[in-house]
Amino acid sequence: MKKPPHVLSVKDAWYLTPNMIRVVFAGPELNGFPSGRDGGNCKLIIPDVGESKTQFLERLQNGHTPIKRTYTVRKFDESLQELSIDFVAHGDEGPASRWARHAKACDFLGFMGPSPAKVTEFNADWYLVCADPSAIPVAAVALEAMPRDAKGIAVFEITAPEDRQDIDAPKGIEMHWLIHPDPHTPSTAQIDFIKAMPWPEGRVQTCIAGESSVIRALRDFLANDKHVPRADTYISGYWKIGLVEDQHQQAKRDESA
Ligand SMILES: Cc1cc2nc3c(=O)[nH]c(=O)nc-3n(C[C@H](O)[C@H](O)[C@H](O)COP(=O)(O)OP(=O)(O)OC[C@H]3O[C@@H](n4cnc5c(N)ncnc54)[C@H](O)[C@@H]3O)c2cc1C
Known part of the structure; x- marks a missing residue:
């Protein structure tokens, strides 16, 4: 029970x-x-x-x-x-x-709950962190837990410039804050940014979460263009525009069935 x-x-x-x-x-x-x-x-x-x-x-x-x-x-x-x-x-x-x-x-x-922490092992050459506001908590915990000499890129998509938060990330993590003023409309800001940035050498580990269609685009890019092994990715849809959570969870189950 x-x-x-x-x-x-x-x-x-x-x-x-x-x-x-x-x-x-x-x-x-x-x-x-x-x-x-x-x-x-x-x-x-x-x-x-x-x-x-x-x-x-x-x-x-x-x-x-x-x-x-x-x-x-x-x-x-x-x-x-x-x-x-x-x-x-x-x-x-x-x-x-x-x-x-x-x-x-x-x-x-x-x-x-709670469940175990999402990202606990840090042994990559660099880290890619992407988060919309719903995923800032998981991203911030991961950044705070990283070894202090970790390198990488963190991309946050927030609603207003004032939504920027102070996060105790390693100095070698470049922090980028993108603004998408209406979270109820689809955004390509994160995927556009990731596709345009120079891709660092070496093995990457990810901590990525947020709106489901953004996550789908990022997941496709990592798997198909960059061939990042699944075991090196934490990537998860946290919510979806227009769906309440139960509908979103059901849609995720249907997709993976
Ligand atoms: C593993 C996991 C961890 C999560 N952690 C957090 C967390 O720490 N903090 C957090 O805020 N969220 C977090 N979320 C996301 C959160 O569960 C959803 O945003 C949830 O839908 C919020 O419930 P609600 O009752 O506010 O809205 P719902 O009743 O589920 O949805 C009502 C409407 O609001 C929209 N909506 C839902 N979420 C958002 C959003 N973030 N921005 C804009 N519109 C939205 C829906 O599309 C829907 O139209 C997490 C999700 C998962 C799967």
């Missing part, structure tokens, strides 16, 4: 940048949270608007289908026992984005 979700409480929430909200969770529910999972993903169960904690807990126990969304552990601070998750603020249409936009101390949600 699956373990019941933990119900986590918000300690604080604020706009990290104009389109990104950091929510910090704290409290006894985080006792025993595993270490070394920054960059792993988790499932968040989003309460209905106006639902009390008691109603939410009852609903979880009665097995009513909850709204689940996938997010990344941005940071678990063991000394403070605090968990940070960064949410793209993309409007009130998505339940997770809406929840985060209104989150304040003592709010709550259900939490399942």
Whole structure:
């Protein structure tokens, strides 16, 4: 039987940048949270608007289908026992984005996971990191974990110049910030950039995630033009324009079937 979700409480929430909200969770529910999972993903169960904690807990126990969304552990601070998750603020249409936009101390949600971290081994000649806002958390964790003498290129596609974040990347990683003001419209900014840049010599490892059609173009380029072995790539579609998460996950399953 699956373990019941933990119900986590918000300690604080604020706009990290104009389109990104950091929510910090704290409290006894985080006792025993595993270490070394920054960059792993988790499932968040989003309460209905106006639902009390008691109603939410009852609903979880009665097995009513909850709204689940996938997010990344941005940071678990063991000394403070605090968990940070960064949410793209993309409007009130998505339940997770809406929840985060209104989150304040003592709010709550259900939490399942975390999975192991996505990128843990760094033994390539250079690294290619590409991320839209939904993947900045996983990309930032990977860049922070890299050996300090790592070299490579990181391409971030953000909504506004002010969405740039300070990331503690190795000095040898060139950081590029591309602006795509309307994330609800398709973009070729990342693939155009990657195709135009000089391709460094040697073995590359990737950490790439974001909107699915962008990811498809990048995956095709890496596999067909650059012959990068799959084992050296973390590349994943995190969401898709026009689809809610369950539809997007189903589309991914259909594609790989
Ligand atoms: C492994 C993994 C890790 C992820 N980690 C993070 C993370 O740390 N932070 C994060 O913000 N997201 C992350 N995502 C993406 C997140 O799961 C999706 O963006 C999810 O759809 C958000 O749920 P929602 O309820 O806000 O919107 P949904 O109800 O799923 O969608 C509603 C509408 O919003 C659109 N939409 C969804 N996401 C975005 C977006 N980012 N920008 C613009 N429009 C969007 C959809 O196309 C749809 O039209 C991750 C996804 C995966 C698979």
